[in-house]
Amino acid sequence: MRTSAFFLSTLKEAPNEAELVSHKLMLRAGLISRLGSGLYSWMPLGLRVLRKIEQIVREEMNRAGALELFLPAVQPAELWQESGRWDRFGPQMLKIKDRHERDFCFGPTHEEVITDIARREIRSYRQLPVHFYQIQTKFRDEIRPRFGVMRAREFIMKDGYSFHADFASLEREYRNMFETYSRIFDRLELEYRAVAADTGAIGGTGSHEFHVLADSGEDVIAYGVDSDYAANVELAEALAPATARAPASQPMSRVATPGQHNIEEVSAFLKLPAKRIVKTLMVVTGDGREVFILLRGDHMLNAVKADRKFLLNEGFRFATEVEVRARLGADPGSIGPVGNHGLLVLADRAVMAMNDFACGANETDYHLTGVNFGRDLPEPAETADLRDVVEGDPSPDGKGVLGICRGIEVGHIFQLRTKYSEALGATFLDEAGQSRPMEMGCYGIGVSRIVAAAIEQNHDERGIVWPMPIAPFEIAIAPVGYRKSPEVKALADRLHQELAAAGIDVLLDDRDERPGVMFADLELIGIPHRITIGERGLRQGQVEYVSRRTGTTQMVEADGVTAFAKALVR
RNA sequence: CGGGGUGUGACGCAGCCUGGUAGCGUGCCUGCUUUGGGAGCAGGAUGUCGGAGGUUCGAAUCCUCUCACCCCGACCA
Structure with missing residues (x-):
């Protein structure tokens, strides 16, 4: 891709609506554009990141045996009345009417819709288990949308729902999803923790949240410094003190x-x-x-x-x-x-x-x-046990002490059990010919939120530092004097062509801007690798490589630059 | 929802108190010069001053209403 054929819209100053660093950087880098409170347009650059995250999620869900489908964003009220959530979901649900004055909502989640599909389609234990997922736009009318796409009203979520003949099968899928989620966040190269969570109003027996660790996170997590233990701080047990009370030694x-x-x-x-x-x-x-x-x-x-x-x-x-x-x-x-x-x-x-x-x-x-x-x-x-755990408390798993950190919730897996299948009558016939409600699990990933979370975790004073798997472009070519020097242009064009042919996401900055402008923009938008081609280096037969993350520079032989660049990405 | 704040060109802001018809920086456009870290000179374009109503000879400025956006708020014990 050439910048002349793309659409970069960077800002030197962040609009004052933004508070959080990721929000500021997303606006400054031109990833998103605000349409209204909690409503954001994804610009081409931001969409490339979003799509890469989606793709990784999709690949791993498919690999785990889940089946992608696509459900309506607008859902009839009847279904929600049937589950009892039409009134209980509260003002977070955006309710709308059609021309016949019939009630609908813009789906804040899809348990009802998917359970409706399950009750229509699944009759026998022979069809179970099955796991459907989708990547969809949801709308939740947040009390206070803030932090850009971090807590937007309209957002993109991967939501999956599994159906089982018995609890053991649900537990197997739950573990499968736990591993799948771990793989997804590993592949996204984010620092995260799976934490035991409160099942809250949704009910069920097991629940884990996946948190990207960041100081700006809205959730507080207690984790074992020396173990895998991690829990929402509200949930972490404060163990009884190990030492007995000392006798009184002072008068009152x-x-x-x-x-x-x-x-x-x-x-x-x-x-x-x-x-x-x-x-x-x-x-x-x-x-x-x-x-x-x-x-x-x-x-x-x-x-x-x-x-x-x-x-x-x-x-x-x-x-x-x-x-x-x-x-x-x-x-x-x-x-x-x-x-x-x-x-x-x-x-x-x-x-x-x-x-x-x-x-x-x-x-x-x-x-x-x-x-x-x-x-x-x-x-x-x-x-x-009535208190929040604090740093240094003994870990509930008996291994060492607890640390406290903040996290951004980007994934959540639940064992729903039969709450929805019972409410909506999603039953099947088991081997004995008995009608039973299906066991259900549900599994969410906040796709659009991950973009913001990744930036919270990966930025510096110059801008975004994308993890390679979700970078909008993997390599940037910055030619100094593109329009002036035929040699510079020739090498830049050739490198661009060869990398693109190799399937690498490469961005050639052919704007003929001054180097400072190019460098600043490329750093702001966070492209992991930059190759600078200038007459100065070319006289020695060399070009310069800079790593966005480490800032280290290296002179590279111009002749071998294509191979060098390919090796960076692979 | 309660409290606080802000709306002036694409972004950041001044002007408002003390009314006289809008300004700065950045960005944008044209030309020339420049080209390894956000260039220089010259010329130029862009604003219903969030909206409505009112006061006034005259309103960005004063008054009323309204809309939008942002921030804070659920342990003082």
Whole structure:
């Protein structure tokens, strides 16, 4: 490809709508163009990247035995009413009406449609298992679209759905997909982790998210520093402390802590590390009971875990300041579990190992120090894992400690079991002639999001640094003086022709721009390899090679440059 | 949804407070010179100042409404 025949539209300055580095670079490099909030046009350069990702996904899905099909983007309401999700999916679903005032939605996902196909097409266990997938545009009316294609409303997703006669078969396919996804992200050359995930509202027994690791990621992941363990931080278990509680060694005393309201302030004021302070949270359960939750000062409440604890009472909320004062007669910053407060006390397991700790005195601007369970207050009524894990916690798999990092979710695999097949009546006849609902799995990959995630992970101050498998062009040829020097032009043209003939994605910058302009553009758009051809080097019979990622340069014999360039790509 | 902010040429911005009919940098077009890291000179094109209404002799500027976009927000304890 020649730049004169292509369409490059680079910007020196990023439009101010962009916050995230990948978003800025995608706009500056001309990969995408914004049409509306959460709506992006894919420009030719960006589309080349998108297509390469799609192709890798497609190849690996096919290799894994899944069958590609293509489902309608617009779906009738009836199907969603049947599954019960028409109302429950919420405002994320874009609902539309046709000319007959019939309800449709622009598909946010395709479980209903695929299950409808399965119930029409599959009658016998002999047809199972089967796995259908598609690469489709979805629309989810996000509360707050942001970060460009990272959290867009319209986006491209690979979604696959498998159907099985029994759970064992589903589990096999689940493992198959786990491996397939790993292969896909390996091939994309992204740094990623498969993390155990909460199955959430979708239900089912097993679920893994695949995260591209990046500091800007929206999700927080706990991973084993010395093992394969990885889990969403909401899900990672904080193990009970291994050491027993030390005996009390200090008397309990009441100290004035004027104006010190949060753990940080109290810690600094009392010159006591946060891990020696008990954080007391007053919450109200769904059935109206007020409860104390105790956490170590340096720990954070995990709402998912606490919610599970209160499940029978339909969740919980934090008590308001008014409620706290009415109940305890103290400001929220000075409350604690000691005294005749009458509240149920629920403690995180880490708290159980604490002795001689500090906590609020239930008197505004006062705290207690040297507090001990058993002596100064009763043991908590209940203990549980209620906190987020932190860096350095023991890994739940017993191997070493946990690290914390951020990730961008680019893939998710679920064991759906029979949730949809039952709702929609997707049944089959087993060997015994019995009608049974099919076991289902579902497997998604955020194709368009991967473009942004790849950039988050691969960029520098000059621009994008594409991993080779998804680079829009693999090699750039930058001729200096293309229009002036016949020798330069001749070699550039020949190299371009020979590489293109070899099936290499090569971009010849024939714009006759100044070198600085060419170099800056080629670096911004992130082409992995650049060969610069100029009169200067040609006099020595040489051209210059530069690696985008490492920046290392190398002089190459002009005669052998085609072979050299081919070797780079292979 | 709540809070905050911004809309002025393709991109980044100034002008608004204190009304007088729009400016800067980059980019774009033409010509000449230049050509190994975002060139120089000369000439040039491009703006319903987000939209509607109002105040005024006069509105980018003041007022009202509206639309779009961006950012922040779900543990002070």
